[in-house]
Each structure stands twice: as C-alpha cells, then as structure tokens.
Amino acid sequence: MVDRKEYEKGSVSITRGSFGKPDLNRVEVGGRTLMVKDVRRRNPFLRWTLGLWLIEKEWKIYGRLKGVSGVPMPVERIDRFAFAMEFIPGRPIQRGEVLSPYFFTRLEEVLGEIHQRGVVHLDLRHKGNILISEGGEPFLIDFNSSFSFKEKGMLRRILFPLLRWVDYGGLLKLKERISPSSMTPEELARLKRFNRFRRLWIFN
DSSP states (O other): OOOHHHHHHHOEEEEOOOTTOOEEEEEEETTEEEEEEEOTTSOHHHIIIIIHHHHHHHHHHHHHTTTOTTSOOEEEEEETTEEEEEOOOEEEOOTTOOOOHHHHHHHHHHHHHHHHTTEEOOOTTSGGGEEEETTSOEEEOOOTTOEEOOSSSHHHHHHHHHHHHHHHHHHHHHHHHHOGGGOOHHHHHHHHHHHHHHTTOTTO
C-alpha cells in the first residue's frame, strides 16, 4: 500500500501541474518505482473541484485500459487526490528524430486498442504524451484530456466515432512534425482532410 506520508517524504517531482492539473511525481515503494499523479497541492477551490474531477476521471480511464500494452498500468488509489501507476523508463519523442516505421505502426495499434475499450485520448499532437521506452516501444501517457464511453448509448454511436477520428488526425499531425519523410501519400491526403476539419474543431 502507498501511504501518503511515506510517498511525500520520498517522492521526486517530475512536473508541477498548472491550474487544476495534477503534479507528476516519482516515488520508490517496496523496491518498485511508481509514478504518482496528485492534485493535493492545488489551492482548496481547484483541489476540490477541477482537480478532484480530473483525478477521478483519469483513474477510471487507466482502470479501463488495464492490460493494454503501451499504456502504463494503474497500481493504487492513494487517496481521493492522488493515484499511483506504473513508471515507464523512457523519454519523450524529439522533434526531427528518425523513428522506424515500426514505431508508428505500433503506436497506431496501441491507439486502436484504447479505442476498442471506448476511450479517446484527444491530445496526441503533443509529442510529450508519447514515450519511447528503453526497448523502443511507444507508450501513451497523460489521459487528462481523455474521455471514455459506455459500450452502448447515443454518445457512443454519435460522438465517439468523431473523437476517434480526431485521435487519428492528431497521430498524423504528430508524424508530420516528427518524421514527415515517412508519411505515405494516403496519410498525407488524410491529414489534409483532417486539417480542413480542424478549422471547425472548438478544442484547437
């Protein structure tokens, strides 16, 4: 069990969250390295409103994606303000970095798996949300902006396909920024259509 007092005593800050978003901290517990998302240090209003909602939402999404290769495993809910997940040794993608076609193929497979679980990421254009593991595998992280949908219902039928397409457009946009020479003519055509659509997208 991850105790808050012990966790705060031995944690190393990775990223300080802005506004109501969680802090990201690394901690050693029982010989295991974990990553903790925590909104406890937000001001009381943000902590009990946006911060609490974001932590609850993201914890449920990680639980829904448990077992998906390419997504960190959820480990434990520390308290209402924080949860621990698997630490992935790796690094973010760098602009201009040469990546193998396998990397993007595997990344698209991971994205397809999370979509099968009814989850959309919605922030794939930011290269910091994708890690390259020590073994060269892609990992999707930071599901703060994500949403999950029940198996049945009007939102799943109407809204989910649209947001899933937004995810694939974000992936193509990322590929264009990181490795434009690796894009196929079909991908370039899909990206052109997506860019036309994005002008109407309220979350740009």
